[in-house]
Amino acid sequence: MSAYLISIITEGAIFGIMALGLNVIWGWSGDFDLAYYSYVAVGAYMTLVLTIGPATAPAQYILGLQLPYPLAVFIAVITSMAVALVIGSIALRHLRGIYFSIVTLGAVYVVYVLAGQYVPLFDGYNGLSGLFDPMGDWFGLDYLSYQYFLMGLSLAMFALVFLLMWRISGSRFGMALRTLREDERAAAAFGRDIYRLKLKGYVLGAALAGFAGALFAAYLSAFNPSAWSPVGEVIALYAAVLVGGRGNIWGVVVGVLVMGVGVQESTRWLPHVPGLGELDNVNPQILLSMRGLIVGLVLVLFLRFRPQGLLPERRYVDSQPAALIVQTPA
Amino acid sequence: MNEALLTLGFAMVTASILALSAVAFTLEYAVTNVANVSHGEILTAGAYAAFLVHQRTGSAIAAAIAASLAGGLVALAMHSAVIGPFIRFGASPTIVFIATLGMSFVIQNVLVLFFGAANVAYSIDPGASRQVGPFRLTPLDGEIIGSAVAITFVLYLIISRTRFGKALRAVSQNRELARVTGINATRVAGATFFLAGLIAGYAGFVLAESVGSFNPYFGFGFFLITLTAAVAGGLGRAVGTMTGAVIVGIILEVVPALKLPFVGYISASYNLAIAFAILALVILVRPRGLFTNARRTVFE
Numbered sequence: 001m002s003a004y005l006i007s008i009i010t011e012g013a014i015f016g017i018m019a020l021g022l023n024v025i026w027g028w029s030g031d032f033d034l035a036y037y038s039y040v041a042v043g044a045y046m047t048l049v050l051t052i053g054p055a056t057a058p059a060q061y062i063l064g065l066q067l068p069y070p071l072a073v074f075i076a077v078i079t080s081m082a083v084a085l086v087i088g089s090i091a092l093r094h095l096r097g098i099y100f101s102i103v104t105l106g107a108v109y110v111v112y113v114l115a116g117q118y119v120p121l122f123d124g125y126n127g128l129s130g131l132f133d134p135m136g137d138w139f140g141l142d143y144l145s146y147q148y149f150l151m152g153l154s155l156a157m158f159a160l161v162f163l164l165m166w167r168i169s170g171s172r173f174g175m176a177l178r179t180l181r182e183d184e185r186a187a188a189a190f191g192r193d194i195y196r197l198k199l200k201g202y203v204l205g206a207a208l209a210g211f212a213g214a215l216f217a218a219y220l221s222a223f224n225p226s227a228w229s230p231v232g233e234v235i236a237l238y239a240a241v242l243v244g245g246r247g248n249i250w251g252v253v254v255g256v257l258v259m260g261v262g263v264q265e266s267t268r269w270l271p272h273v274p275g276l277g278e279l280d281n282v283n284p285q286i287l288l289s290m291r292g293l294i295v296g297l298v299l300v301l302f303l304r305f306r307p308q309g310l311l312p313e314r315r316y317v318d319s320q321p322a323a324l325i326v327q328t329p330a
Numbered sequence: 331m332n333e334a335l336l337t338l339g340f341a342m343v344t345a346s347i348l349a350l351s352a353v354a355f356t357l358e359y360a361v362t363n364v365a366n367v368s369h370g371e372i373l374t375a376g377a378y379a380a381f382l383v384h385q386r387t388g389s390a391i392a393a394a395i396a397a398s399l400a401g402g403l404v405a406l407a408m409h410s411a412v413i414g415p416f417i418r419f420g421a422s423p424t425i426v427f428i429a430t431l432g433m434s435f436v437i438q439n440v441l442v443l444f445f446g447a448a449n450v451a452y453s454i455d456p457g458a459s460r461q462v463g464p465f466r467l468t469p470l471d472g473e474i475i476g477s478a479v480a481i482t483f484v485l486y487l488i489i490s491r492t493r494f495g496k497a498l499r500a501v502s503q504n505r506e507l508a509r510v511t512g513i514n515a516t517r518v519a520g521a522t523f524f525l526a527g528l529i530a531g532y533a534g535f536v537l538a539e540s541v542g543s544f545n546p547y548f549g550f551g552f553f554l555i556t557l558t559a560a561v562a563g564g565l566g567r568a569v570g571t572m573t574g575a576v577i578v579g580i581i582l583e584v585v586p587a588l589k590l591p592f593v594g595y596i597s598a599s600y601n602l603a604i605a606f607a608i609l610a611l612v613i614l615v616r617p618r619g620l621f622t623n624a625r626r627t628v629f630e
Contacts, residue, residue, distance in 0.1 A: 032424055032427070032428060090610065090614065093614075094614070094617070095613065095614075095617070097422075097423060097424045097427075098365050098423055098424055098427045099613055099617060101424070101427060102365070102557060102561065102609065102613065103609070103610050103613055103614075105554070105606075106554075106605075106606030106607075106609050106610050107606070107610075109554065109602050109603060109606050110602075110603045110606055110607070113599070113600055113602055113603040114603065117599050117600060231431070231435075231550075232435075235431065235432065235435055238428070239432075286443065288442075289438075289439040289440075289442035289443050289447070290439070290443070292435055292436075292438065292439040292442075293435075293436055293439040293440060293443070295432075295435065296432040296433065296434075296435030296436035296439065297432070297436055299428065299429070299431075299432035299435070300412060300429050300432040300433055300436070303416075303421070303425055303428060303429045303432070304415065304416060304419065304421075304429070307425070
């Protein structure tokens with residue numbers, strides 16, 4: 001297996017975990033959350049400051065511990081959840097629709113600006129680096145076999161998260177979240193505590209984001225403000241969830257394959273297409289912007305022409321509609 | 331004291347540009363009930379058009395006209411290609427919000443493909459600064475502030491005195507009712523987008539001038555501040571939005587110049603964070619804007 005294939009599968013699995021988390025917030029709960037990628041970033045940053053050890057001279061960042069990787073991941077996830085709890089409890093209390101989106105857009109910019117400008121936190125624009133092959137020396141892995149190990153780990157974690165989401169999807173909690181998406185008033189009339197339910201879903205989604213971020217940190221071995229942007233990354237995630245079918249976890253997998261892996265990898269070959277090759281020399285940004293262009297177009301076109309996605313969510317049909325029950329003699 | 335007046339002078343320039351951008355945004359909102367996230371790209375288009383025309387002709391006035399026209403056409407295209415069809419299709423405001431975000435992404439990347447992502451330096455000689463009343467302003471500053479006031483006045487006349495303005499107000503208050511009375515709501519909305527685009531395109535030109543450079547992402551950054559001003563003033567309300575823009579513009583310039591207790595000076599690079607802190611506060615406390623007494627409901 002080539003190193004190229006390994007990187008696709010690892011990135012795809014991590015991207016898949018992010019998409020599954022976003023599906024909880026947007027697919028089930030129905031909130032267009034623009035702060036989502038900040039939880040990924042917090043997960044990645046926290047994993048790094050917990051594992052790479054104390055800062056040396058010009059660099060400065062908080063903590064600087066050398067915890068074992070799994071423990072660091074655990075704390076990073078908890079931190080992401082805590083940040084989501086704060087943002088969510090402000091944004092979800094009274095706000096819905098675009099007002100919720102605008103406040104979360106503000107939140108992600110605040111996180112981005114703090115991480116990038118406030119140097120004592122995560123060393124500002126330089127960011128963090130130095131997490132090399134976490135857990136590799138436990139098993140005595142060399143560089144190449146470590147790549148296989150990380151790929152296997154990411155895939156296994158993706159499978160685990162998928163299984164968990166599959167359980168939640170059909171559970172009372174999963175159903176209750178969908179009711180909020182469909183009709184919040186009706187859910188409230190049936191005695192659901194809307195705010196608490198939404199907040200629970202939100203924090204669950206953020207936990208997956210933080211977890212994916214922690215894996216991403218191991219994959220990149222570094223994280224800094226140029227590794228993410230407040231809006232760019234989350235749009236790609238939304239496009240994946242939308243294309244696959246929001247609300248349906250199988251759909252999300254399809255979306256990740258199409259958008260995360262398909263678009264990502266097909267644009268990688270653009271410079272090799274005869275005639276386009278020269279463009280690459282003219283403008284090094286061309287790959288990134290082609291990707292962004294495709295992602296944006298797909299988002300708009302799917303919203304307009306196939307909002308349910310390629311693999312739509314199954315609509316639950318009431319087997320005992322109220323009308324029937326009324327007609328049945330007591 | 332001098333320092334404070336100097337800062338206030340800058341603040342008036344920022345507030346003027348912000349007011350133009352925000353009033354255009356709020357007009358777009360008024361006729362469609364949709365927040366156009368790709369509004370910032372109208373400003374970017376204006377900046378590029380101004381730069382290209384200025385290079386060819388060497389005339390700042392030609393550049394301003396080109397910026398305006400480019401903005402108007404881009405806004406019209408946004409409405410007829412995406413926002414209009416989505417509204418006729420019956421999409422919810424949130425869905426259109428997402429679609430315009432996607433569109434903004436498309437436009438940014440198209441601009442990168444054509445012009446590259448690097449900053450383009452673009453500035454007009456501002457001239458020597460002079461004492462104007464209590465403030466020190468350059469002639470360029472004066473032109474920016476003066477043109478903003480003039481544009482606002484003309485816009486006020488259009489909205490309050492013309493037949494089109496009447497139709498615009500009707501559509502913004504009740505689209506269905508307006509249609510019943512024979513107003514072509516889609517056409518009025520399209521024309522309003524064109525008008526808003528003219529203003530926003532010009533705002534993009536003066537913003538590029540006052541910043542001194544721009545790139546394909548430049549409008550989006552300013553859109554975030556525009557959004558703060560418009561929401562603070564009340565989405566869809568022109569006068570409230572203008573006031574919101576002036577307040578936000580002044581806060582953004584004044585805060586970095588102040589030595590605050592505990593934190594000391596806050597660098598201007600935190601501008602976006604400050605803007606959003608204001609925004610979040612306004613939305614939470616007075617979601618319909620600062621200047622209205624309407625009560626908030628949970629389902630907003």
